[in-house]
Amino acid sequence: MRQSFYVFVRGLHLYVGLFLSPFVLVFAISVIFLVHSWVPGSGAPAASRNATNLSIPSDFERLKGREQVAAAHALLDQIPVRGEIGFVRQFPKERRFVIPVSVPGSETVVELNVESRSAKISSRTTGVADAMVFLHKMPGPHNVNVRGNSAFMTVWRWLADATVYLLLFLSMSGIYLWVVLKNERRVGIVMLAAGALSFGGLVYALVA
Amino acid sequence: MPSSPEQQMPAGNGPRAFTQGYKTWNRKLHFYLGLYFLFFIWLFALTGLLLNHSWAFTEFWPNRKVATVERQIKAPADGTALDEARDVMRQLGIAGEIQWLTTQPGDSGRLEFRATKPGLQFDIKADLKLGRATVQRTEVNAWGVMRALHTFTGVRMNDAKNQRDWMLTTIWALSMDAVALGLAVLVISGLIMWWGLAGKRALGLVALGCGILVCGWFVVGLRWIGV
Numbered sequence: 001m002r003q004s005f006y007v008f009v010r011g012l013h014l015y016v017g018l019f020l021s022p023f024v025l026v027f028a029i030s031v032i033f034l035v036h037s038w039v040p041g042s043g044a045p046a047a048s049r050n051a052t053n054l055s056i057p058s059d060f061e062r063l064k065g066r067e068q069v070a071a072a073h074a075l076l077d078q079i080p081v082r083g084e085i086g087f088v089r090q091f092p093k094e095r096r097f098v099i100p101v102s103v104p105g106s107e108t109v110v111e112l113n114v115e116s117r118s119a120k121i122s123s124r125t126t127g128v129a130d131a132m133v134f135l136h137k138m139p140g141p142h143n144v145n146v147r148g149n150s151a152f153m154t155v156w157r158w159l160a161d162a163t164v165y166l167l168l169f170l171s172m173s174g175i176y177l178w179v180v181l182k183n184e185r186r187v188g189i190v191m192l193a194a195g196a197l198s199f200g201g202l203v204y205a206l207v208a
Numbered sequence: 209m210p211s212s213p214e215q216q217m218p219a220g221n222g223p224r225a226f227t228q229g230y231k232t233w234n235r236k237l238h239f240y241l242g243l244y245f246l247f248f249i250w251l252f253a254l255t256g257l258l259l260n261h262s263w264a265f266t267e268f269w270p271n272r273k274v275a276t277v278e279r280q281i282k283a284p285a286d287g288t289a290l291d292e293a294r295d296v297m298r299q300l301g302i303a304g305e306i307q308w309l310t311t312q313p314g315d316s317g318r319l320e321f322r323a324t325k326p327g328l329q330f331d332i333k334a335d336l337k338l339g340r341a342t343v344q345r346t347e348v349n350a351w352g353v354m355r356a357l358h359t360f361t362g363v364r365m366n367d368a369k370n371q372r373d374w375m376l377t378t379i380w381a382l383s384m385d386a387v388a389l390g391l392a393v394l395v396i397s398g399l400i401m402w403w404g405l406a407g408k409r410a411l412g413l414v415a416l417g418c419g420i421l422v423c424g425w426f427v428v429g430l431r432w433i434g435v
Binding site for chain 2: 011014015016017018019020021022023024025026027028029031032034035036037039103104105106125128131132133135139140141144152156157159160161163164167168171174175178184187188191192194195196198199200202203205206207
């Protein structure tokens with residue numbers, strides 16, 4: 001019984017780990033970029049184009065929050081620009097809006113002029129490294145009321161959560177697989193204690 | 209449960225013994241790294257969840273404690289704005305990462321900056337000519353501390369003005385690097401162990417392939433299809 005449970009957990013640890021490994025690598029590699037505030041290959045120049053005769057809802061300037069973002073998506077479909085809207089910045093006096101739209105690896109800024117029913121669209125490719133950084137930070141704690149306004153971000157939110165839960169499962173099952181191996185216990189305990197001391201010491205020094 | 213025979217240390221020399229020894233140490237590395245980084249991984253994983261969800265019970269900013277005091281200070285010796293800020297912090301007994309907000313270095317006479325550490329924030333406004341400093345101390349609860357630990361790097365993208373200037377921030381940033389490298393090694397050592405299990409290669413390829421497809425779709429696929 002115990003043997004079969006061990007084999008079952010070992011198999012699950014293996015296959016869950018294999019599925020999760022690309023996600024773990026994306027989060028791990030992007031940490032290096034974030035910690036050193038450096039993203040290779042993200043400085044590509046922006047390409048611009050203009051769009052005219054846009055159909056802008058009459059109440060667009062009065063909308064707020066989610067409703068405004070939903071209306072912006074419908075408007076951007078005409079251009080067409082698709083992706084996650086970061087925010088909608090309104091310049092009421094000029095009847096102008098600036099709307100940044102992102103997908104991992106590219107960024108588009110739409111400057112919408114309500115008066116002339118036109119838009120200037122600047123797009124640039126930010127690259128794979130930036131895509132990983134973007135995904136690492138998304139959906140994140142900012143602009144909570146509008147974040148997750150694209151289908152891919154809704155799915156990514158779910159996947160980012162799943163990565164955490166599966167990583168916790170991997171660590172718990174890993175502990176079980178280690179504990180069962182008697183001849184690895186002593187060194188394992190030393191490593192666990194060393195890790196706990198480093199972690200506790202560092203956090204204490206930072207917070208105290 | 210003892211290690212299986214093929215996983216035990218080999219005897220003798222030669223390529224076969226080398227391969228076996230390599231496999232054994234790869235497996236040990238997987239165990240030991242996982243155990244060493246366990247608490248770091250739990251912290252960053254759980255705080256990642258906190259950052260992605262605005263759960264009411266994890267709120268910290270509305271519950272912050274703010275206190276303002278005014279203190280006398282001595283004019284710091286001539287130096288850079290960073291030197292002066294450090295001197296003022298030393299006099300006030302404050303430690304933390306300096307964050308420039310509005311002060312323009314070279315604006316002699318006034319020094320305004322923020323010193324932060326996880327859970328604490330000091331907004332310091334010093335009038336160097338009058339020898340007076342106003343310190344606003346903002347303290348957040350444990351949820352705020354945890355969230356800050358996840359993002360406490362001392363630098364931000366597209367903000368060259370702020371560089372790491374506190375030794376503990378540097379150590380914490382290096383530990384983040386170490387955790388990231390440790391996770392990468394865990395993945396690679398896991399892949400090596402899996403490939404050594406001939407009977408599990410096929411199903412393993414399916415699991416790994418699914419992971420690469422789904423993750424790759426987000427990292428490169430979305431841009432290609434122009435979502």
